[in-house]
Amino acid sequence: MQISENISLKKYNTFGIDVNAKRFIAVTSFYELQEVLKTEKDVFLLSGGSNMLLTKDIDQLVIHINIKGISIDSEDENHVYLTVNAGEDWHEFVIWCISQDYGGIENLSLIPGNVGTCPIQNIGAYGVEVKDVITKVQALEIDTSKKLEFSNSACQFGYRNSIFKNELKGKVVLTSVSFKLTKNAHQLNTSYGAIETELQDQNITVPTLEDVSNAVIKIRQSKLPDPKQIGNSGSFFKNPVISSEHFNKLQKKYSKIPSYKVSDDEIKVPAGWLIETAGFKGKRFGDFGVHEKQALVLVNYGNASGKDIFELAQKIQEVILKTFDITLEIEVNVIP
Numbered sequence: 001m002q003i004s005e006n007i008s009l010k011k012y013n014t015f016g017i018d019v020n021a022k023r024f025i026a027v028t029s030f031y032e033l034q035e036v037l038k039t040e041k042d043v044f045l046l047s048g049g050s051n052m053l054l055t056k057d058i059d060q061l062v063i064h065i066n067i068k069g070i071s072i073d074s075e076d077e078n079h080v081y082l083t084v085n086a087g088e089d090w091h092e093f094v095i096w097c098i099s100q101d102y103g104g105i106e107n108l109s110l111i112p113g114n115v116g117t118c119p120i121q122n123i124g125a126y127g128v129e130v131k132d133v134i135t136k137v138q139a140l141e142i143d144t145s146k147k148l149e150f151s152n153s154a155c156q157f158g159y160r161n162s163i164f165k166n167e168l169k170g171k172v173v174l175t176s177v178s179f180k181l182t183k184n185a186h187q188l189n190t191s192y193g194a195i196e197t198e199l200q201d202q203n204i205t206v207p208t209l210e211d212v213s214n215a216v217i218k219i220r221q222s223k224l225p226d227p228k229q230i231g232n233s234g235s236f237f238k239n240p241v242i243s244s245e246h247f248n249k250l251q252k253k254y255s256k257i258p259s260y261k262v263s264d265d266e267i268k269v270p271a272g273w274l275i276e277t278a279g280f281k282g283k284r285f286g287d288f289g290v291h292e293k294q295a296l297v298l299v300n301y302g303n304a305s306g307k308d309i310f311e312l313a314q315k316i317q318e319v320i321l322k323t324f325d326i327t328l329e330i331e332v333n334v335i336p
Contacts, residue, residue, distance in 0.1 A: 001036075015232060027064070082181065119157075190207060198215040224297060241269075284301070
């Protein structure tokens, strides 16, 4: 375990932004992480690098969390209880679960990043959120190097949100996540329109976990660019929730505005539709821009800087606010 100096982080973030870490260390065990935190407090935590936009060199010690391993804690006739270390690739974990006939996360296939970051923003897709299957989260407190454990309720999960994005941001390192998954009588969530359509196109009437996963993968691949080919961090903005009154006003002007009812008084509007309607979809500005197939995705075509992409995001926010009177919230963690 050795600290390196002046390491490029380009291959450690899915945007492919080329910034340097003045000091860098990769940890592969809980013990190694604990030892580093005993002497280093001003640290920058790096996992899969899938939900961040780096805009400058990092002066802090960059700790790459590369702790691997999946263990079965217990199981009964209907469920299996797993603990998965933070450095495991999320999609690879999903595929492994499907191979074991463990259900509950098949709708979350092909989401980039590692297991250790999935609770932070409560990843979700196609009608499923990871909070629905998490039983607890284990972490280390940076100041004390003590082991902490958070129950599902203690994580304070919300829409793309958790306590780890708020009160505990920069105070803890997530080391493993525990899940409760089904072993039989899987409750498949195929009600999302795109999944239903894809299954119908394949004449699948009684889908399996693998069928649902394959449908999700095909849908995502048709809409989202592969970070290995075009730098991106998936959805850059959250879907805004507005009042029913505000939505009714917008609907009078934009009759085809899509929406999802959240409550009697709240409506969720797709951020991608807002951005596309404002004319940004497919717009390219040199080495960066908005993806041609999905307006929610900002992309690095080669050598863009994090500052370039962040300024584009701010411009989009300004136009959406002026056009629709809606404040778009950035979902990606921008490192200023």
